[in-house]
Amino acid sequence: MIFHRPFKLHLLDRIARVALPCPSSTAREHQYPWDFTELFPEPDSRISFVGYGSLINLISARRSFSDEIVSRARPVVVLGVKRVYEYVMSPRGRGIYGDDHREGGYGVLNARASQDPDDWFNGIEFQLDIEAFHALHIRESAYDLLPAWTVTWEEDHLEPHISYFLSCRRETFAGRQTIDSGILPHPRYHEVCEDGCRAVSNEFLDAFRASTWVRNTRMTEAIDAGDQPLPGEA
Structure with a gap:
């Protein structure tokens, strides 16, 4: 799956500032554990869902x-x-990606609704049926489902539509810590994310790095400053 769209960060920043209604006024959020009868009032319906981490990688x-x-x-x-x-x-994730013996090296991506008009991220959109959502429920724990305005990457004519994304908003779940703002990316997990972006295009990978934050710093800014190598490159 290769798409060729010139990557212009300033264009994406401008798109992000487009005035749109609050997503919650158009679609409701669903707290974890999700109520499948609310998500799928009709058994054959599908929901637009955006994966922004390992789900960018289609192998994953x-x-x-x-x-x-x-x-x-x-x-x-x-x-x-x-x-x-x-x-x-x-x-469960550590069983898949392996141990990282660095201190604080078990970071996985999260996403939060923002009041900042400059905030955006790129990802892969799926049309999920109820069976796929059951699989997602097993794969991802403690994440709420939130709506957001979304535009396609490869089309020049942009028409925003609502898709859902995962957002963990609780500090603990099932007796374990879920949020740590000082954590570092797990190298193997991050590699899977970047490989998925690279399969779309190098521009898509650039956009991923420009819209991903680690310890309050954009990855691109950390790379440009030379003070924080990408996970796995240290």
Whole structure:
């Protein structure tokens, strides 16, 4: 899946400032654990959902979603949301990605609705049915489902639409810590995210780095300053 769209950070920043109604006035949020009868009042309905971490990588996405769903996935930009490394990897995640013996090296991505018009992130949008959401529920814990305005990556004519994204807003869950603002990205997890972006295009990878925060710093700013190498490159 390769898309060729010139990456212009200033253009995405301008798009993010477009005045749009509050997403919650158009679609409701769903707190974890999600109520599937509310999510799917009609059994054959589907929900637009944006993966912004390991789900960007379609190889990883196929662990949870059918080939039919993955084949129809498309790259998008989500507006008014900030993506940040602050979720503490679960024991299940450590079983998948392995141990990181660095102090604070178990960071996984989270996303939070933002009041800052400059906040946005890129990701992969899926059309999920109820079976796929059950798989997502097993894969991701303690994340609420929040609506956000979304635009497609590869089209010049932008028409915002509502998609859902995952947002963990609780400090603990099931007796474990879930949020740590000082955490570092898990190297293998981050590699999976970047490989997924690179499969779309180098510009999509640039956008990922420009819209991902680690310890209150954009990844691109840390790289440019030379004071923080990318995970796995240290």
